[in-house]
Amino acid sequence: MRLSDLERVAPALLPHRSATVRPIDWELLQTTLGVALPTDYREFVDHYPPLHLDDVMILRVPEPGDEAAYVSGVFSLSEEFASLSEDGLTEDYTFHPAEGGLICWGGTDTGDYFFWRKDGPDPDRWPAVVSSSTSYWWEHDGGFLALIVGLIDGTVEHWGLPPQPGPNPTVGLALPAPPTQD
Template identity: 45%
Template sequence: MLRISDLERAVRGLSVHRASAPRGVNFKEISALLGVNLPSDFRELADGYPTFEIDGFLRIPLPNPGRERDFVGGIFRELEVLRDLEEAEMTEGYVVHPDPGGLIPWSESLSGDVFYWRVSSMNPDDWPVVVNSRSHEWWEFSGGAVAFLVGLVDGSIERKGLPANVLGSDPKVRVYVT
């Protein structure tokens, strides 16, 4: 599993925004509300950064300390949308968390692509990333959220259904401070 330092190497402008100390996100509260622990690479990312955007294409919403309920509320809103897609048989057989093997959203593009984890085991570090592209292609990546982000930036993963002309070799970073 790749770590935050790998993402910082791929997105050179990111590290200047890293918090000097862990941000103090209450992951126990998030886990209690969701009913599962989040993957360690995502927790590391959230402890180092607020929500940020890469190259005006990819937004990574991260929880803010003291506003963990708001973060989980956003996940639940996305799950409602996914449930509607599931009921309309538009999820290629994927199901919604908390159903066994259900999807949990963790990121999105500004073009309508959504990125999920599939809760495939008790160990969240084993969860694959599931992509639902705006062109309705569904596919999985087994390397975790940070590895997925690195692969999108450095071009090492296939972008099935995702635009090919985004996330250049020196992507710009926009940080959302609340």
Template identity: 35%
Template sequence: MDALIGTQVPRQRLTDPASAIVALEQALPGLALHRRTASAGIDWARAEEFLNTELPSDYKLLANSYPSLVFGDFFCLGFPNPGQERAWAEDPEDLEILAEWCADAELSIPLRPFPAPGGLLPWATSNQGDYFLWSTTGSGPDDWTVTVASRNGGWWHYTGGAVQFLADLISGHLELWELPSVRPQVEAF
């Protein structure tokens, strides 16, 4: 039997990347302690060339403002290191796992991994094997929404961007469909 996929909608979608980061810093006050004093210097044009797509502005601003992060000893958000954009963009492991999950999911509307049109592109994971993905549909990457693929087999959408999703997840504004609560703690790595 095909399952329907649920959708959660933010109270208001934050379209300004800086506003999304402010919302995340408000949800997690300790985050600001990890803010870089200068931009990370990631060559986004190079990373996007290897991915063959542009990436959302909120994600790029967060990556240039902060090192890779772990939230609540659960949510793992890694960024490319300057000079290693190609290796980061061409790492196939997550897409291979995602392709298997998409094939196994019994959803009413089949999902496919990127680079399929509208495909799912991983941007974060959990330490329990969950995937946080961009649904690459819309007029451009700043219109992309989040899809959650739980290791427990649950799939759902969030109609905001990645950074706003993190803010809403940590602040408790989201229902935790198939996810544990995320403590408002952060570590940089």
């Protein structure tokens, strides 16, 4: 799946597309996360800021020069979900940095989350994992772009998710997460 496939089903993305590649420090992200991220996600991030689709689905992306905040968010969410895992609420999924752990890449305003499951050394083969607010967990083998495109064009069921994003979704800038208190 390519970025052009997402832009085809969500043409409202195009006004938000950067004319040049956004200067993301991918080496810093890989070093601090301890893993490389999937190519389709990197392609998206190279051209788009954090966005929401249909005012529901939020796509988390690092910002140029503030990659550390993205990494901090990944580890913070992993810690929160690890505590839920201890209570048996995560269907036996583990969270980054654990082997096979999940890395969050998005969510919805209704409490659903989207992850990659680190399944082997090739991030381009990692499946997407969905945790719905209704405590329903499921996987999609296609990864980041394939899941989003499928949710938009209807080829992927919205199991436990809101019906959005739907066909030809609206697109807007997502607000950055508030700073954390240390």
